[in-house]
Amino acid sequence: MQTSKLNLTLARLVFASTALVCFIGVLLELWYAYYHKSSLPPNAGFTRTFGPGIDSLLNQFSFFTTQSNLILGITTLLLALNLHRTSSAFHIWRLIGIINITITGIVFNFVLQTVPKNDIIADTASRLEHDIAPIIAVIGWIIFGPANKVTLRRILLAAILPIAYAIFTLIRGAIMEWYPYNIMDVPRLGYSGVSINIVGIFVLFLLIAGFLALIDKFLSSKFGRISFPSS
Template sequence: MQTSKLNLILARLVFLSTALLCFIGVLLELWYAYRHTSSLPPNAGFTRTFGPGIDGLLNQFSFFTTQSNLILGITTLLLAIDLDRTSSSFHIWRLIGIIDITITGIVFNFVLKTVPKNDIIADTASYLEHDFAPILAVSGWIIFGPAKTVTIPRIFLAGLLPITYAIFTLTRGAIQEWYPYDIMDVPRLGYPGVAINIIGIFVLFLLIAGFLALVDRLLSSRFGRISFPNS
């Protein structure tokens, strides 16, 4: 089905809006981290903190939230610039962005024990990164696609990133004595407890990937979903 010019314009606007929202959220997060000492998860088994200063800012890039927002922001910005992206590597990163931001929203809102910072900058960044970005990302993907891009090999390759993230985080945590989330708090939970949490999140990754694959197949020719022959 041929995609109309109006749908292409709307797709670009949605992708651009998603990218800007992600980048604003990350910038606000980094600004707050630069000016404040990092907070510990509730009942943390460690006491290491970062910041204020450049160490606190750089440490934010170790958060899954920051990484998923950056990946989503960059891939949607690239789509806003050029919708006709047929590179398989691009669509793998596009898939990573959609799945990871969905995990970010679900885990933050339903799993993590978070405490509001009562700071307009920090709380605005949190809402943008954990609530608005997942909703806009998934709805934009469902409506505009690009369609016919979710395949089993791409899901497999996309799954390597969260595995790598878990290994990196646990290794860095053992060295720095710091962990970004309470579900990865080795001093409190031990490696068996953390391993159970990581496996649970990876199962969530597979469930989301399966849902996206099903939607991609069922809705490939619905709404205004963009489809290119080589994507």
Template sequence: MENSKLTLTLARLTFASTALICFVGVLLELWYAYHHQSSLPPNAGFTRTFGPGIDSLLNQFSFFTTQSNLILGITTLILALNLDRTSSSFHIWRLIGVIDITITGIVFNFVLQTVPKNDIIADTASRLEHDIAPIIAIIGWIIFGPAGMVTLRRILIAAILPIAYAIFTLIRGAIMEWYPYNIMDVPRLGYSGVAVNIVGIFVLFLLIAAFLALVDRLLSSRYGRISFSK
């Protein structure tokens, strides 16, 4: 009984810590955006920038990084408040949060070309959002679950969001002549080049989802994890 209570407490603390990291990272990012003009990706094929001011702050919500941190933060906060989540829709959003933040970490650190801000606020926000949040999210998911949430149906539904994000970004970019990442820079790469990058990211999404499904099944059957209703 005591071990069970300790496990539940550790799970809540882990989820609460994850949510705090995500929210602090986003708040610092928004603060920096409000007070500075946005920067262009390296070798950008467009010249539009935002800010400083409210337009730059609001534009931050068009970044995949911001969205993935918010989704992960909200879902882990919900778990911290109540671990017994049985809703299928919640488990889908939980899956989206874990997969998307993993994509964020991998793409930012290994794919994107970025320009260092050399600002303590911006650097802290970047470290929290791109490095710490993905790591603690995966660790928390592996140890505390919730177990048994990864199904093919939920993966397919979760995949709708990155597809919708890509479509929205391309339409918005064509209208506003601005793109959030160099891998989606249509003026420089053309739609064919951007399409290749989008397909690559989608394949990464599926690979991460397959990895989570495999690990979820192995850990749940062999070692046991916090198990909620599906």
């Protein structure tokens, strides 16, 4: 459908706001990590911790939450700067950002066991990354898309990233004797228990991707979702 200047402005504002939420959340998370010793997941089967200092800050990039917010933040910032993106690679990363941030919100709020930080910086970072970012990301995608960009090929290519993340985390964990989440705690759960959790998360990834594909097709055909022209 033809987009008005108001729609274009609103789309840029929503995408820019989403990017800002993601980047502020990550920056606060990194600030807190630099000045505090890392905490262990509840009932952890390992004892290694990081920090305070640069090692704790750098370790934050191994968290799925951090990576999801960075991918979402970068892709929405790029959309805010230029709505008319036609690159298939970009829309694969856009899809990764939406799916991964949705997984982040669901798993953190309904699956993970966490230790409260009781710190305004850490709590604000967590709220931005796990609650606000997923909500505004999905709402922004539903309203502004870009529409008609979810395909089976892109879903399959996007699925490579969570697989790579799981492999990387298990290899790194075995070397460093540290794991980012209690659901990936190999010393406590064993590889069989962790594998079940990983398969469950991957199934969730595919379910979300399929749901997005159906919503994309349904809304685009029934309500004419906003689709930005290439020129």
